[in-house]
Amino acid sequence: MPVSINGGPEVNFLFDTGVKSNIFFSKTIADGLGMEYTRQLNLVGADGRTVLSASVSPNNNFDMGPIEGIFQAILVLDEDFLELEKVIGVPVYGVIGHEFFKNNPIKIDYDNMVLSFYRRSAFRWRPFGYRKVDMELIGNKPYIQTEIRQTKGPNFDSKLLIDTGANHGLLLNRETSEDIVLPPLILESDLGRSLGGDLFGFVGRVRRVSIDGLKFRNVITSYPEETEFSDVIIETGRQGSLGSDLLNRIKIILDYPRERMLFKKGGKFSNEFKYDMSGLMVRMYSADEKRFYVSQVRKGSPAAKQGVELYDEIISINKIPAVFWNLSDISELFRSEEGKVISLELLRRKDGDEATGSLRKITFVLEQQL
Template sequence: MKLLMRLINFSKSGIFMLAMIVQTGVATGLQAQDFYFKGNKSKDAMSFSLVKNLVIIPVYLNNQGPFNFILDTGVGPMIITNPKLIDSLGLKVSRTLEISGLGRGNKIEAFIVNDVSARVGDAWIDNMPTAILKQDIFGLSNYLGTKIYGLLGYHFFKSFVVQLNYSGKRMVFGHPWAFRKIKGERVPIELESNKPYINIGIETPDYGHMTIKTLIDNGASHAISLERLKEEPFPIPAASISANLGVGMGGPIDGNIGRISSLTIGGFKLKGVLASYPRYDDVAAKVILKDRNGNLGADVLSRFNITFDYADNSIYLRKNGQFNRPFEHDMSGIEVYLQEDKTKRYFVSRIEPGSPADLAGIKADDEIILINFAPASSFKLDDINTLFKSADGKTIILSIFRNKDIDVKVFKLKQRI
């Protein structure tokens, strides 16, 4: 139970560090082919799942599967987070890496393999550079409420033009010549160390307007993470709250959550955007690329239907029906994870100090039995998270199980940021 408590807050920062190490170290000698279509096919399409604004697609590995993977612009080589696949896929480990990543904590180990073939729809790739975590330290399946086996990024995006229709939950991908005209506003990007970066504008009450450089990271569920400004910690606004921002390769990442007045990407402006401010020593001081200011995540990107064209160093943006939805942080103070074996059970992983749930007496390790008189097992994890940030002042009634006793806790959601 305690282990799951620590893993539930997934942070993309640790995955980014692992990808950098594999790409610049072991994997640089591997000449991986691009994804390709067999025969005369030049374009394909498929539906995807969207959980916490993250794109989840079915991937076949070594002709087995499908396995749920997060499609993620923030990673280079493929990352397999479930080490059980080593045996089930018959993989041969070429070597082991010891990694000291972001966050505070001990080093972890990852295996490197080079005998993985993958298929997405009708697109194939052979001998793909792949890192396999020796231990699933992130607990992605518990965090998202659906079984996750890994992350797929750069090698897919560099092979095709990739259109993500977030509103329709559909992806179209293919060779550039298969797309006559790409709709949307073209915004230039830079590719560095196999990751896409973009210059965006932000406005803060204290510093006014500024242009910053951010990683485009649709595999991070936050809106924007602001890490550094002129080699110093990014200034934290006075109106912010302390928060656990996730867990990196090196352990938990602490910081604050606040708001920026606006965020401008291309010709589009978003207002009242939630911003994460990770502790400098946990993240910014350890990031290899020193001229980046932060990380642009899926809570912003999912408000658009986006086309990624790495060959043209560009993305194309069209705002969708979610563009004007408000940016809301959890209003309960509860972090919940799913433990699923034969039954589906929800537990409290962490309570924010001073939050409504804390004041109501809810504690870490409590099992949630009923939510507003309905069985917790009847909810998806994403539905619970959505409920907990649904409306300021909304009454929540939880029946919780603790120390062989069932108790009822009542509190009102409160917008704390």
């Protein structure tokens, strides 16, 4: 979302129901916007180990055009963190959290890429066609009850965090319940980048996720390793979270004042849950440069078998130069269709030396592995 803070230029923020506070990633830019700070505090990173120092700026104006937030508190990281653009593919300077949207019902329309704010008094009734499920706020984060049917192990009811800032479909924390069992077919993987580090674990599928009778089938599911942050997760009583790969298949209204979630099928509801079939994870050097590199090569995958290596720079894909690709398009291509032929032109540097390198041409075929 484009946001202007204190009259400054618009910058991209991530709309994230999984965080309590607004967060700004650049102290350098924040100082230039004239932000004033009252105190410092520490944030625990996603890996449960990394501690990030942040300064509290209590009174700021957030301008989103027709929507304005006044007297908004924001946490400003003391060390600039601009790593998310390498994963997302566009510059991201902060996170809009519960602090901003706690007072209004909010509709998230993924199909049309529109976020709508409602006046609290004008939204007493359930819109036609929408289902309703109770939403519990714990630590200013929204949770709902779901039913999980696993490929192995018992069916169980689970309390899940609604996390629009996460890119997975379903995430289950095994340490929270003995009922959570790894499926027979899993892949070990880097599960994603967030504040304070990468999450590692396994990826598999569950047979079904049901929200008030609405069923999502064969959902790609992440099973992160236990971390020092696990005790905090256990205390909330949750078993995991729902992320954007599932949420973008429904239209959602989060009614914070009345603690309920309203939802109905979206245009992508019937789309199959797909996982990468190349064995590669690709990231950008920066959003300013259209340069992509291989950040992970899964053992035994089609790309690994043909010799793609970690940190290879992608020069072209299927004879189309890298400058014409977006990161999201590359990810979509690599999970598009089993049997599709992928041709990569790669630059491999010796010992990471920018001045030396050799071009490699590698071809592989996408193969369903999950």
